[in-house]
Amino acid sequence: MPVGTRGAVKSVTPAQVAEAGGPAVVLANTLHLFLQPGPELIAKHGGLHRFMGWRHSILTDSGGFQVFSLPGRQVSDGGVAFTDPRKERPRGGSGRIWFDAEESIRIQGLLGSDIAMCFDECVGPEATAAEAEAAVARTSAWADRCRHAHDRTDQLLFGIVQGFTHRHLRERSVEEIARLGFDGYAIGGVSVGEGTDLIRAVVDYTAPLLPRNRPRYLMGVGLPEDILASVAAGCDLFDCVIPARFGRGGTLFTRTGKLRVRDKRYRRDLLAPDTGCRCYTCATFTRAYLHHLFTIDEPLAATLATLHNLCFYQDLMAEIRAAIEAGDFASFRDRFLDRYLHRTGRRP
């Protein structure tokens, strides 16, 4: 997104993101904004909406996912200590920073997002079963502390379920987090290197356990086919770097599959990138023009490809909502995937 944290939506203005359509929620990274430029400066602006020029909704993550990729981190029941990853460290000599549930909620309060997330412990494939179990226990204890620390009545607070790929841990986590009571529930700790099959399995058995009357948010997913499978499992809300990161790399999502526009075959292709798309990029430019921009490393290439991919995802979500309302989701999904995965005529 336009606050410009790594891995996020780059190269586009908030106005362009809004134009890409739909009732989009932008995700902002609490930990990155904590380090740079600092939440106090953003609060002085009147919050993140004003700072980044975004009038629509903002969801802030808790820092839980980011903090676990930082150097020299030490996790305890109290919270996490880590080494400031910036080259210039204005916060003093040692460069050690403390982060915990109360600090995450305090910062998200200063940012003034519409949806705040509970601080959680996220583990990956390298964790033992015992470590994954300890992370679930901490995530529950921290969620309780977040609930008590949270005092902005104009901000929703979502709980996060952990447990990696262990079904009994996911079940325990859902039970503990749901018992605390939140405005919405997220499945965290997926898409951390466990592979597509395991993601699907976790989502398939976890999502149906979450409270039915609250939004279910699947964090860090995914490709169109993963989103469709997760919607089928009962998920409502998603965030992912894929549309923006793939766009910057020259991969455009289209109704008939991914299009790698740097490929020489598009050098003289006068078609719109996605002939079924209504976005500025597709209404204005050819594949040959985008190929040219990527060839000469013009920054506009990243902008135009990102704009298209954001529009593609917004359109996909709008079509999913319409199909659900029409009671037609399964057949919409099958039709979409037939075209997208080029498997027309050979149904699996």
Added chain:
Amino acid sequence: MPVGTRGAVKSVTPAQVAEAGGPAVVLANTLHLFLQPGPELIAKHGGLHRFMGWRHSILTDSGGFQVFSLPGRQVSDGGVAFTDPRKERPRGGSGRIWFDAEESIRIQGLLGSDIAMCFDECVGPEATAAEAEAAVARTSAWADRCRHAHDRTDQLLFGIVQGFTHRHLRERSVEEIARLGFDGYAIGGVSVGEGTDLIRAVVDYTAPLLPRNRPRYLMGVGLPEDILASVAAGCDLFDCVIPARFGRGGTLFTRTGKLRVRDKRYRRDLLAPDTGCRCYTCATFTRAYLHHLFTIDEPLAATLATLHNLCFYQDLMAEIRAAIEAGDFASFRDRFLDRYLHRTGRRP
């Protein structure tokens, strides 16, 4: 501009450039487009307007300025041979390319610009007086060849005056080019390393010699103060990389002078970059936000700064036009420069 050649307007969409206001003409580099992606592909699109998604006017340079910075160039009365500067050379083994008056007009015809420029020989401070004189003679001969080669009735053709800083050569060049007869006249070969004082001197004695009933175009100029001085000398049309290049570097033009937004003093500054500006950047973001974007190397920084600078220049030109129409140019210029150069109270 959005075709993305080096030194041009980068990081912004044609829609954003158009929104920056005014009856802008975009300049496209004939030589760069000749090399990549090739004029035939652009002609297949129906011309450059369609290729780059720009509905307003386009001026193409002749390649004369670019070709003289290329490696291994050999100039003769016939034209110029040079080594293909690209790493990948699809045009054959030797990598030698021939470029001349007829080729420049042929390519500009394929591009379909609204204004084409005559192929000229541009010399810099390293040229002897004899070399500068030879360049003037060649520029006249090539202009005559361009006039004969030019056959698009929907495209204007401008002549270019050379002569470096030699007054008698400039006078001779004006006489020879004006005698051939063109839709407009450009002063070329300035801003090539001769320094501001010499640029001003050349413009001051050359511009008034050009035909009064045709547009006078000063190529490659410049800063706001240079533009104001050149308008006073009688120039109508300008092109320059400065607004875009300075923007990418973090320098914003404002009514009260240049603002280097990377500077630490702006880290907590909640003012708009230019408090007198109507552009998207100034209407939406603070100096602190732009400072943040430049600090984290977010590509959006270049986009927002470029958009503001384009808007600043468009507004400056609109104000100049209004002042001329009101018969008030000299006093407008003095008032603008007093604020811009912070010299209020100490008139020179």
